[in-house]
Amino acid sequence: MDLSQETEDFLRESVEYTLGLPVSTRTLQLKLRASEEAQHHLRNQYLHLQSKLKEKDEIIDRARAEASLNAQALKKFVEENQKLAIECGNLLGQCKKWERECSLYDYDREALMDFGNEADERAKEAEVRVHDLEEEVKRLSEELQFYKYQCDAQLVRTSAENITTEQMLLESLLAYAIGKDDVMPTAHAFLEANREVDVFDRMLRLWHSLRPPTQKVLALVAELKSLEKDKEHLRVNLDRAEEEVKALFEENNILDEENKKLMRQLHRERHMHDSGGKHSGSASSKGNKRKSSTKMCGQVEKKIDFSDTDSLRQPLSPLQQCSPESRMRKK
Numbered sequence: 001m002d003l004s005q006e007t008e009d010f011l012r013e014s015v016e017y018t019l020g021l022p023v024s025t026r027t028l029q030l031k032l033r034a035s036e037e038a039q040h041h042l043r044n045q046y047l048h049l050q051s052k053l054k055e056k057d058e059i060i061d062r063a064r065a066e067a068s069l070n071a072q073a074l075k076k077f078v079e080e081n082q083k084l085a086i087e088c089g090n091l092l093g094q095c096k097k098w099e100r101e102c103s104l105y106d107y108d109r110e111a112l113m114d115f116g117n118e119a120d121e122r123a124k125e126a127e128v129r130v131h132d133l134e135e136e137v138k139r140l141s142e143e144l145q146f147y148k149y150q151c152d153a154q155l156v157r158t159s160a161e162n163i164t165t166e167q168m169l170l171e172s173l174l175a176y177a178i179g180k181d182d183v184m185p186t187a188h189a190f191l192e193a194n195r196e197v198d199v200f201d202r203m204l205r206l207w208h209s210l211r212p213p214t215q216k217v218l219a220l221v222a223e224l225k226s227l228e229k230d231k232e233h234l235r236v237n238l239d240r241a242e243e244e245v246k247a248l249f250e251e252n253n254i255l256d257e258e259n260k261k262l263m264r265q266l267h268r269e270r271h272m273h274d275s276g277g278k279h280s281g282s283a284s285s286k287g288n289k290r291k292s293s294t295k296m297c298g299q300v301e302k303k304i305d306f307s308d309t310d311s312l313r314q315p316l317s318p319l320q321q322c323s324p325e326s327r328m329r330k331k
Helices: 005-019 025-155 158-178 184-193 198-205 212-276 282-310 324-330
Strands: none
Touching (some): 184 198, 184 212
16 A cells, blocks of 8 residues: 655654654654644634624624613613504503594484474474564564663663653643654655755764654654745735735725716716606617717716726745645655
8 A cells, every 4th residue: 555755754753752762853844834834824813703703892892782772672672662652552542532522423313303303394384483473573662662662761860761651741732742663764864955065964974873853853844844835935925915905905996986987977977868768769778878988988988998907916936845645745
């Protein structure tokens, strides 16, 4: 069997060492070289292992740091978990509460629907009653106004009561004086016609807020102004009538004198005809009488025509727009 040179050298050195023979220098050098190589190899392994150990230490440190961070994170996670558990419990409580609220809401909704149906029925009944109540309200509004005045009067003492009584008496007096006619058009027309006066213009602006007694007073003022105008027209007509009466009196006197003259003349003519007419026939006397009467009538007509030409009169002032008949037509 062929062995390698190194194996043979190793066997030989082992036998020599066992026998106690001195070792050759070459063998020692080889061993020294081998030990140096082994030492160098061990040093390299040591350095390599030391570097790996440092790497492992760094990995361990990083793992410890990560473990610490993970522990902190785990702790926070546990705390958050506990908080979430508490919040979950609270939410469960809120959920149960809202469930109860929802059930109550459903109950209330059903109750409201029932109430709505009942309200609709009542609304229909109320609509039926509204028509009846409107007429009653119209009737009670006047009583309410009257009671309102009475209530206001009771809250004030004697002076206020006297004032209220005076106002009521004044309203009654105005109602008695004016009657049941609608005075609003008359009062409004009066304000429209006299709006150049400041007080009337201001009252016309406040027309819709004026109280009925104020409107009645305005109607009385309008009636008073109308009566004053009628009075002025009547006074003018009276003056003209007096002048006409004087003229007619003078004309009557003149006509009376003329009539007396004509009567005297007629008597003289009749006397003359009676005394001298005995010798004449009945036909001639009748003709003379007819002629004398014709002559006398002509003189009277001349006198009357003369008096008519001198007695031209002016017409009286018109009172149609202010007469009682026109006021009745306006009302």
